[in-house]
Amino acid sequence: QLVSALHNLTRHVVYRGLTRAEDILALFPENFHQNLKNLLTKIILENISAWRNEAQTSQISLPRLVDMDWRVDIKTSSDSISRMAVPTCLLQLKIQEDVALCGNGPVVSALTVELSKETLDTMLEGLGRIRDQLSAVANK
Amino acid sequence: VSAQQFSALTEVLFRFLTEPKEVERFLTQLSDFATVNKISLGPLKNIVKSILLVPNGALKRNLSSEQVRADFIALGLSEEKASYFAEQWKANSPTLTRLAVGQTLMINQLIDMEWKFGVTAGSSELEKVGSIFLQLKLVVKKGSQVENVYVELTLPQFYSFLHEMERVKTSLESFS
Numbered sequence: 001q002l003v004s005a006l007h008n009l010t011r012h013v014v015y016r017g018l019t020r021a022e023d024i025l026a027l028f029p030e031n032f033h034q035n036l037k038n039l040l041t042k043i044i045l046e047n048i049s050a051w052r053n054e055a056q057t058s059q060i061s062l063p064r065l066v067d068m069d070w071r072v073d074i075k076t077s078s079d080s081i082s083r084m085a086v087p088t089c090l091l092q093l094k095i096q097e098d099v100a101l102c103g104n105g106p107v108v109s110a111l112t113v114e115l116s117k118e119t120l121d122t123m124l125e126g127l128g129r130i131r132d133q134l135s136a137v138a139n140k
Numbered sequence: 141v142s143a144q145q146f147s148a149l150t151e152v153l154f155r156f157l158t159e160p161k162e163v164e165r166f167l168t169q170l171s172d173f174a175t176v177n178k179i180s181l182g183p184l185k186n187i188v189k190s191i192l193l194v195p196n197g198a199l200k201r202n203l204s205s206e207q208v209r210a211d212f213i214a215l216g217l218s219e220e221k222a223s224y225f226a227e228q229w230k231a232n233s234p235t236l237t238r239l240a241v242g243q244t245l246m247i248n249q250l251i252d253m254e255w256k257f258g259v260t261a262g263s264s265e266l267e268k269v270g271s272i273f274l275q276l277k278l279v280v281k282k283g284s285q286v287e288n289v290y291v292e293l294t295l296p297q298f299y300s301f302l303h304e305m306e307r308v309k310t311s312l313e314s315f316s
Contacts, residue, residue: 055265062292072311081240087315113250127302
């Protein structure tokens with residue numbers, strides 16, 4: 001019962017985003033032991049940002065990018081043409097499925113994609129536009 | 141076959157080679173050619189087939205126009221016509237090479253990318269959040285099928301992704 005009550009208390013604090021001691025103190029009932037109240041508040045305050053971060057990382061989301069690697073190859077020959085020197089990029093994205101669905105065993109899949117120079121240029125254009133949009137939003 | 145007819149035929153052939161998808165148009169032009177010049181279509185088709193083998197083989201082995209001309213003479217074509225064909229070959233080879241390279245195997249080719257970003261307003265655990273997320277949809281061609289991949293990135297991840305892609309571009313450019 002005690003653990004459950006404590007759990008509810010901490011969840012409530014995290015949910016509401018309470019950051020000031022007064023707000024947390026106000027949650028306790030009136031005749032609560034003074035020192036215990038202060039001690040609990042102190043501990044909660046210390047942990048609150050860690051708890052908030054964890055809640056954010058474990059919230060539902062689309063699959064998340066966890067890592068990326070790339071390499072550049074030069075294609076020198078193929079069945080349709082025997083000599084060429086075409087550079088191409090291989091991009092590997094490590095994607096983790098929704099954390100909330102996997103519990104303790106997150107499923108990470110690797111997707112390898114090939115990009116020609118044209119595709120890469122178009123992609124960079126798109127990424128540049130995202131960056132511009134982001135800074136426009138940030139400057140508002 | 142007169143020189144004029146030969147150059148008209150060559151033109152039809154090269155137009156087909158540079159646009160291999162226009163099969164119907166090629167066949168129509170061939171039968172037009174046959175009717176205009178009073179040649180029967182069957183033998184013409186056979187001749188065209190053997191002529192087409194030469195440029196395809198030339199591409200595979202990266203032959204120069206000299207070698208193409210020599211090949212044609214070996215096949216029994218007059219010197220004049222062989223030179224004409226070799227000239228046409230030289231003029232068209234950048235396009236043809238580009239087409240051949242384009243047909244080269246690509247693994248999981250990225251065809252398209254869409255994105256949206258927004259702000260997470262709240263969740264079941266946090267009443268007010270206010271964090272920015274970026275969602276990317278990558279359209280990937282796997283064999284003959286197209287697959288959509290959805291990925292979410294945080295802002296720092298996005299910036300390092302952009303940085304890495306710019307490094308890739310520099311690397312690709314130094315090799316072109």
